[in-house]
């Protein structure tokens with residue numbers, strides 16, 4: 001019998017730790033990881049997570065390509081990425097071990113379920129010898145646990161469980177061990193099961209038993225010499241929740257709709273990794289959200305254009321290939337000058353590319369992927385939580401400037417999660433609009449606000465404002481169809497100027513760490529976490545001459561962009577593509593040399609590669 | 619015809635505007651434009667609630683010539699744009715203007731799905747069996763063998779029949795009207811507006827430039843009554859100058875019979891039932907080549923998408939405890955940092 005009072009050994013304090021739970025797709029690794037990160041967040045740690053699913057829906061059990069994982073990075077200091085080096089790998093089977101060992105540095109810990117290292121599973125994982133026996137893991141601290149048998153043992157007295165659900169709950173045994181190892185209480189997870197299985201008390205009991213069994217087992221065995229403590233992080237006061245990037249994006253739009261007093265319309269067609277925004281918004285009919293799953297991307301965007309014409313806050317969500325299909329319609333929205341938000345959750349391209357991997361290679365498509373000269377506002381979110389802010393901002397800019405806005409996120413931040421300090425709708429900035437309620441004399445549909453050049457928004461149902469819009473060029477005053485050569489030039493320039501003037505309404509670029517110096521690291525979008533932590537590491541090492549400028553506004557660029565670059569001797573633009581933003585900067589600023597650091601592997605930046613590169617430049 | 623109560627204040631001029639109409643002289647598009655403008659005052663709608671959405675093609679210039687709200691969209695996408703308008707504001711009377719190239723080729727996907735969903739839109743399909751605006755290529759309704767700019771040796775692609783396609787896509791309302799019968803057209807538009815659900819009106823539109831006379835064998839004044847059967851709900855399907863021909867069902871086939879011959883009387887002639895849910899007979903009527911059946915062939919009342927959506931939204935709203943998005947944000951698992 002395990003003694004509950006056993007004294008905890010002295011816990012070793014750590015700043016941060018990266019844990020990866022991996023197993024078969026049926027092993028419940030996503031749940032295990034989420035529970036660990038939620039518990040840590042509630043304990044006060046900063047948290048960043050990233051799930052990693054197989055691209056097959058249901059791969060054969062135990063196969064190398066059926067491995068599903070969830071990575072959690074927790075810290076008593078700020079953590080801005082899910083981390084690149086894993087401190088603890090929990091591997092539920094040989095395939096999981098094989099595909100994830102690369103991420104664990106020698107000297108670090110691996111927990112395995114030895115029960116799963118059967119001949120059959122080893123074969124499926126293409127192991128010739130059992131790695132637990134052949135000495136190949138001797139540089140790691142391997143904790144071998146008969147997780148399946150111990151789980152069965154723990155559950156032998158619980159009634160009403162079939163064999164399958166017994167073996168399935170071994171993930172809770174693993175979680176229990178990890179809770180003990182990192183000084184976390186299993187309470188939160190027990191509460192979770194109480195809610196989840198309200199009507200099935202035997203399942204609550206079973207999960208609680210296994211979780212505690214894992215916890216006490218870790219305490220008992222001497223294989224784990226010490227445990228770790230990661231104290232709470234210093235975070236701004238407030239109420240928090242852990243949020244996924246795609247959920248944050250959806251919620252940003254809900255907030256914008258409420259604030260602007262417009263109903264939210266989403267026209268969308270499923271595509272990885274954007275679909276979760278649709279999944280989230282269809283839930284919110286109680287807010288009057290009209291989420292329309294269309295027959296294709298073109299119908300998604302065009303239905304949104306129709307809804308915008310009729311006065312809704314209209315959005316469409318997609319990923320790269322879908323954006324390609326929407327191009328013509330975005331041109332129409334730009335031409336008829338209606339508010340529209342297009343979300344592109346980027347993935348690896350071109351064509352179907354790497355659908356479940358991340359990349360930043362749709363930037364030029366967002367900026368230029370339409371016929372004719374058709375500038376639109378392009379902005380990018382940089383963390384899972386700030387997807388909320390930039391979705392809100394995209395809606396605000398679209399409505400206030402009467403133009404399409406493309407919001408870029410990517411698979412990495414869309415699926416990742418982190419703490420979000422909850423913002424109420426009251427806290428969010430005002431969203432003005434250009435709606436007109438009644439006809440004034442000499443009114444024209446393309447009359448513009450002299451400051452923003454936004455045209456007015458006259459919606460069907462308003463008497464006296466009947467008018468026609470369309471894709472054909474229109475007269476600069478009346479808005480009627482016009483093929484007058486000079487008029488076309490004026491209109492092209494006016495539409496460009498309208499987007500340019502958005503510069504007056506967006507914040508300046510503010511480099512972090514230093515305002516001037518030897519090297520400016522430049523990034524945009526979802527690479528914020530990786531770039532920020534690399535520059536921070538150098539700063540902590542004593543480098544005070546490296547600044548970091550991260551762009552969320554890409555068209556137009558912040559007004560002070562050029563001036564900021566000039567305060568540094570060297571500028572390096574880091575992107576997960578072959579240099580698209582660097583080229584955009586070159587187009588705008590001719591006489592600065594932009595160095596590049598690019599990675600095109602469908603993978604995020606690793607800290608070490610960045611640090612090394614930046615060091616080599618100073 | 620019923621007279622509307624609300625809007626007898628309007629005349630057709632209220633639905634025109636000052637823009638110069640630029641179709642080829644003699645094009646049936648003018649007849650359709652005027653028929654729409656004449657139909658609108660007969661409807662129970664306010665001018666500011668009327669919206670015309672079109673794709674691309676000669677026909678799709680239509681919204682520019684109306685005094686209502688309108689959008690000239692992009693090629694083939696008008697049904698999707700119009701769906702967005704209607705879902706955003708179900709109080710509007712939304713009309714889709716499209717051509718055979720626009721709706722059957724590039725917009726085929728949106729065309730079938732809008733019919734399937736049964737959103738309350740009215741679609742006027744200008745079928746001239748040719749691409750007009752791009753100057754004379756064959757379209758998905760052009761006949762096999764037809765010589766056009768892009769089929770100099772004769773078209774080899776068999777055509778669609780819009781009505782068959784519409785019914786295959788679960789269309790609930792289908793009418794076919796000659797482009798040279800403005801009175802019937804006007805009446806049909808009024809009926810289409812009254813119908814709750816997607817109404818499709820195919821107009822046999824003559825393109826004087828690229829496909830002149832393509833319907834003459836049915837539409838010429840001298841043959842019209844003998845070659846066309848104009849159906850009306852609840853009335854026997856009788857046609858001919860002498861009103862002596864009619865349709866009967868012979869086994870699984872429709873057959874033309876002569877009233878007064880072989881003991882056949884008017885009683886034996888099929889009565890048109892546009893409201894029937896089962897589309898089998900409607901399909902057969904659409905497919906007939908002699909006589910060509912015109913008029914409202916199908917008008918089956920069914921729940922619309924927006925009615926379904928609204929009912930669901932109301933139900934969910936009444937059960938929800940969320941009043942503001944803030945309620946959602948603070949719901950579920952949150953924690954305090956002090």
Ligand SMILES: Cc1ncc(C[n+]2csc(CCOP(=O)(O)OP(=O)(O)O)c2C)c(N)n1
Pocket residue numbers: 674675676677678693716717718719720721744746748749750751752757
């Ligand atoms: C994306 C796209 N592809 C092609 C065209 C060229 N185009 C314009 S109208 C048209 C055909 C229109 O035919 P139809 O719908 O029969 O209309 P009509 O002109 O006969 O009224 C084509 C192919 C276009 N405008 N946009």
Ligand code: SF4
Pocket residue numbers: 640641642644645646647676677746750751824825826827828
């Ligand atoms: S080309 Fe044909 S369809 Fe187009 S306006 Fe001329 S006659 Fe009418």
